Amino acid sequence: MIVGNAEANRNGTRMAMKLAAVVTALLIVAASAAAQTDCSAGNGDLDTSPPKDITPEQIIQKFAAQETKVKEARTHYSFIQDVLVQTLSDITVDGQFHEVATVSYDDKGKRTELVTFAEQSTLRGVQLSEEDMEDIRTFMPLILTTEDLPQYNLTYSGQQHVDDLDTYLFHIVAKKPEKNKRYFEGKVWVDNRDFEIVKVCGKSIPDAPKKKKGPQELRPTFVSYRQLVDGYWFPAYARVDDTLHFRAQSVHIRETVKLTGYKRKTAAGSTKP
Numbered sequence: 001m002i003v004g005n006a007e008a009n010r011n012g013t014r015m016a017m018k019l020a021a022v023v024t025a026l027l028i029v030a031a032s033a034a035a036q037t038d039c040s041a042g043n044g045d046l047d048t049s050p051p052k053d054i055t056p057e058q059i060i061q062k063f064a065a066q067e068t069k070v071k072e073a074r075t076h077y078s079f080i081q082d083v084l085v086q087t088l089s090d091i092t093v094d095g096q097f098h099e100v101a102t103v104s105y106d107d108k109g110k111r112t113e114l115v116t117f118a119e120q121s122t123l124r125g126v127q128l129s130e131e132d133m134e135d136i137r138t139f140m141p142l143i144l145t146t147e148d149l150p151q152y153n154l155t156y157s158g159q160q161h162v163d164d165l166d167t168y169l170f171h172i173v174a175k176k177p178e179k180n181k182r183y184f185e186g187k188v189w190v191d192n193r194d195f196e197i198v199k200v201c202g203k204s205i206p207d208a209p210k211k212k213k214g215p216q217e218l219r220p221t222f223v224s225y226r227q228l229v230d231g232y233w234f235p236a237y238a239r240v241d242d243t244l245h246f247r248a249q250s251v252h253i254r255e256t257v258k259l260t261g262y263k264r265k266t267a268a269g270s271t272k273p
Contacts, residue, residue: 001126001127001128001129001132001217001218001219001220001244001251001253002126002127002128002129002215002216002217002218036221036241036242036243037201037220037221037222037223037239037240037241037242038223038241039187039201039221039223041223042162042163042199043160043161043162044160044161044162045160045161046157046158046159046160046169047158047159047160048157048158049158049159050156051156051159051168056154056156056168056170059156059168059190059195060149060154060170061146062195063144063168063190063195063196063197064144064145064146064148064149065146065195066194066195066196067143067144067145067146067196067197068145068146068147069232070143070196070232070233070234071143071145072109073230073232074105074143074232074234075105075109076105076264076265077104077105077229077234077262077263077264077265078102078103078104078105078261078262078263078265079102079103079234079259079260079261079262079263080100080101080102080103080258080259080260080261081100081101081102081103081113081136081257081258081259082099082100082256082257082258082259082260083097083098083099083100083101083136083255083256083257084096084097084098084255084256084257085097085098085123085128085132085253085254085255086123086253086254086255087123087124087125087126087251087252087253088252088253088254089124089252093254094124095121095122095123095124096119096121096122096123097119097121097122097123097128098117098118098119099115099117099118099119100115100116100117100118101113101114101115101116102114102116103259104265111137124251125246125249125251126244126251126253129217131182131204131217131219134182134204135204135219135222136238136257138204139182139184139203139204139222140200140222140224140235140238140257141224141235141238141257141259142184142188142197142200142224142235143197143235144172144184144188144197150175151174151175151183152172152173152174152175152183152184153172153173153174153175154170154171154172155170155171155172156168156169156170157169157170157171157187159192160189162189162198162199165189165191165192165198166191166192166193167189167190167191167192167198167199168189168190168192169187169188169189169190170187170188170190171186171187172184172185172186172187172188172202173185174205177205177206182204182205182206183204183205184200184202184203184204184205185202185203185204185205186200186201186202186203186221187200187201187202188200191233194233196226196232196233197226197233198225198226198233199223199224199225199226200222200223200224200225201221201222201223201224202221202222203219203220203221203222204219205219207219216246216247218244218245218246220240220242220244220253220255221240221242222238222239222240222255223238223239224237224238224239224257225237225238229262230262230264234259234262235259236258236259236260237256237257237258237259238255238256238257239254239255239256239257240253240254240255240256241253241254
């Protein structure tokens with residue numbers, strides 16, 4: 001997310017703000033403590049012992065192959081994408097962006113979005129950027145295919161019970177980030193029977209380089225989940241509860257992305273539940 005015009009408007013009042021610096025700092029710390037995306041919700045204890053009868057590398061190859069199938073299968077479905085982004089002052093919502101769209105894919109796998117509801121953004125202190133929309137379309141519903149593997153280092157962390165599923169946990173970082181290219185950094189939980197990702201937690205990188213002047217681009221941490229659709233684990237839900245620390249202010253962000261109503265295309269091009 002990119003800092004809004006509020007930053008420039010504050011330049012003339014910074015001397016007065018110094019008198020309240022200590023109080024402001026305490027409030028920011030308190031807000032930050034409450035505004036941290038919870039990656040551990042639903043997780044059991046982590047068993048760091050090696051997996052039995054299979055190596056971590058074999059798990060990676062198996063789940064990447066399955067993820068390749070998931071990505072291809074998803075292009076044969078349409079679904080509803082409901083995006084709600086809110087800014088908060090303490091615990092009170094003071095601005096929001098809300099958009100609903102129907103997402104589908106053509107015969108060549110090209111994504112299209114038909115917006116069915118949109119309200120004028122009232123977000124305070126931040127503006128949504130193209131990178132934010134890429135997060136919503138690409139990184140929050142992360143699908144890590146065989147083609148993607150060469151870009152990342154995956155480290156086995158252990159086995160963990162997540163809700164009703166037994167999973168393998170991997171930590172992911174980009175190998176050699178290229179200029180003007182964005183990557184995922186964080187954790188994925190892989191179902192130990194279907195070998196598909198069922199939970200993701202992390203962020204897209206990099207943030208925009210820090211500059212003394214001009215807009216700042218900061219990325220929030222998100223957690224996302226899948227649901228079982230026709231035998232595939234499809235992205236279903238993501239949330240953010242994070243505080244972005246810009247130069248002149250800290251902004252508390254909440255965000256939910258719901259992907260619902262998956263309908264498979266028929267041979268004639270229509271859809272069915």
